[in-house]
Amino acid sequence: xxxxKYTYTEQKDTRSGFGDGLLEVAKKNENVVGLCADLTxxxxxxxxxxxxxxxxxxxxxxxxxxxxxxxxxxxxxxxPYTGTFANFSTxxxxxxxxxxxxxxxxxxxxxxxxxxxxxxxxxxTHQILEDIGMxxxxxxxxxINPCDYNQTKAATIAIADHHGPVYLRFGRPKVPIFxxxxxxxxxxxxxxxxxxxxxxxxxxxxxVWEAVEAEAILREKGISVELINIHTIKPIDAEAxxxxxxxxxxxxxxxxxxxxGGLGDAVxxxxxxxxxxxxxxxxxxxxxxxxxxxxxxxxxYGLDAQHxxxxxxxxxxRKK
Amino acid sequence: xxxxxxxxxxxxxxxxxxxxIVRMVHAVQSGHxxxxxxxxxxxxxxYFHVLKHDKSFNPDGKNEDLFFLSNGHIxxxxxxxxxxxxxxxxxxxATFRKINSRLQGHPTxxxxxxxxxxxxxxxxxxxxxALGAAQTKKLxxxxxxxxxxxxxxxxxxxxxxxxxxxxxxxNVDNIIATIDLNGQxxxxxxxxxxxxxxxxxxxxxxxxxxxxxxxxxxDEIVKCLEHAKSLxxxxxxxxxxxxxxxxxxxxxxxxxxxxxxxAPSDEQLADALDQLEETIGDY
Numbered sequence: 001x002x003x004x005k006y007t008y009t010e011q012k013d014t015r016s017g018f019g020d021g022l023l024e025v026a027k028k029n030e031n032v033v034g035l036c037a038d039l040t041x042x043x044x045x046x047x048x049x050x051x052x053x054x055x056x057x058x059x060x061x062x063x064x065x066x067x068x069x070x071x072x073x074x075x076x077x078x079x080p081y082t083g084t085f086a087n088f089s090t091x092x093x094x095x096x097x098x099x100x101x102x103x104x105x106x107x108x109x110x111x112x113x114x115x116x117x118x119x120x121x122x123x124x125t126h127q128i129l130e131d132i133g134m135x136x137x138x139x140x141x142x143x144i145n146p147c148d149y150n151q152t153k154a155a156t157i158a159i160a161d162h163h164g165p166v167y168l169r170f171g172r173p174k175v176p177i178f179x180x181x182x183x184x185x186x187x188x189x190x191x192x193x194x195x196x197x198x199x200x201x202x203x204x205x206x207x208v209w210e211a212v213e214a215e216a217i218l219r220e221k222g223i224s225v226e227l228i229n230i231h232t233i234k235p236i237d238a239e240a241x242x243x244x245x246x247x248x249x250x251x252x253x254x255x256x257x258x259x260x261g262g263l264g265d266a267v268x269x270x271x272x273x274x275x276x277x278x279x280x281x282x283x284x285x286x287x288x289x290x291x292x293x294x295x296x297x298x299x300x301y302g303l304d305a306q307h308x309x310x311x312x313x314x315x316x317x318r319k320k
Numbered sequence: 321x322x323x324x325x326x327x328x329x330x331x332x333x334x335x336x337x338x339x340x341i342v343r344m345v346h347a348v349q350s351g352h353x354x355x356x357x358x359x360x361x362x363x364x365x366x367y368f369h370v371l372k373h374d375k376s377f378n379p380d381g382k383n384e385d386l387f388f389l390s391n392g393h394i395x396x397x398x399x400x401x402x403x404x405x406x407x408x409x410x411x412x413x414a415t416f417r418k419i420n421s422r423l424q425g426h427p428t429x430x431x432x433x434x435x436x437x438x439x440x441x442x443x444x445x446x447x448x449x450a451l452g453a454a455q456t457k458k459l460x461x462x463x464x465x466x467x468x469x470x471x472x473x474x475x476x477x478x479x480x481x482x483x484x485x486x487x488x489x490x491n492v493d494n495i496i497a498t499i500d501l502n503g504q505x506x507x508x509x510x511x512x513x514x515x516x517x518x519x520x521x522x523x524x525x526x527x528x529x530x531x532x533x534x535x536x537x538x539d540e541i542v543k544c545l546e547h548a549k550s551l552x553x554x555x556x557x558x559x560x561x562x563x564x565x566x567x568x569x570x571x572x573x574x575x576x577x578x579x580x581x582x583a584p585s586d587e588q589l590a591d592a593l594d595q596l597e598e599t600i601g602d603y
Binding site for chain 2: 033055057067074075095105
């Protein structure tokens, strides 16, 4: 295999990016407060809790109350970051988020770990694959799914300066750190990772690294790939999507989420209305996950680099 | 302390608010008159005597008392009280539930109506929000208080008890929650639908300081709220179990769940208005 255009020396979980980012932003901004529903260790909120005990609120296993508390804490200027698993951050509390946070335009940062299949062995009860869809349907909501430790840390810090509700999604497993430690994080701005001309891969979250590997495989086959990291799924960077689709003529979307409602649909919305373009989805196809090792699950459910390669070849085929 | 003259003034305002409620609901033939009428005395006492509040309205509410209405369907009483308290023109009450109005069926800050800080309507969420606001006040070293009103049927929502447990655990003692115990909900009496059993024992068991009151006696509700304020700052959250009569002030609306969410006819409106004195002017 040809060398990937991005390399790494260390692997780390994106949730640690959140935990470290939270500590850093809390040092800079005294209005940042944290809430956690009995998952402080899993969310990596322990350092924040230790450093700022008076700004940390343990809610117990009561996520609905946590969302309401967070909404109320914004009244008087606080910036609450809630922490629990992605499943309990969205599906369990959809109505609380909808009424008390999104409709009420409250400045709450919903920080969600263990999203998707890579949660692994705990199985489908915890492997939420519908969260991006639920959150991007809500008016006023911003939806962010960074790709590695550094980007998650940068996003965690950046969202404090954005006034309004944010859903920040990250995960459990250790994954390559391949973006820079000092990157600026601009909400809503897609990042062109690799310039190419035959096909565009729009990837988000853990699938960005898979796409980096897929690009190397496709390059060896003589295919020129443009890779764009869509860390912000809402508001989506329509301009970047249209410009790249215009150049390459076909696209692949790659995400650790259901095909329904996620990044793929967000990109399809943009292209259908502006520039109808052949598109292949790399996503979970209307199924629940199961127990297993993260890498095994990503292969079984069609979310790895090999599946991105197949999708890219299909997309190119459809151009003809 | 409220003088006898103060009480009479408050009762006058309450009569006007009750007229507004039945007129608003009649005008659009929708809305919730029963609970609104039942909570009128409490809401008037709160806004015209108890709350330290600023009608120029700052959404952040720093250094003023805050009020959260969890049972958002009784929006007519809140809107009327806010208007008479000076948050917006009384004439705007005529837009209630109509297209392009700031007075939505259930309250929301989204349309920019002064006095509203969070949306409510989907039940069970307001106590959590109020507790969050109360904790922010503590962080901000702001000694003002947070008030919340919940319906009794609403206590069937699990989130209320999550919030109740949280408040006592975290010693949130700058909150006064009031439960409107009218014993009615949409499908019938609370006893029939889902018996709340010993509510006082439940709140006590959750670690709250419990007081009880008659919510349709202005003198008593004022005294009760003043007493509740004296209990704040002692390490425990405070709940006021307030007995009211759904439909209070309009004889044919009282004593039944029937008037939870229906509007009076033209004849019924006339009958209701005959029972309610116009005191500080109809909108």
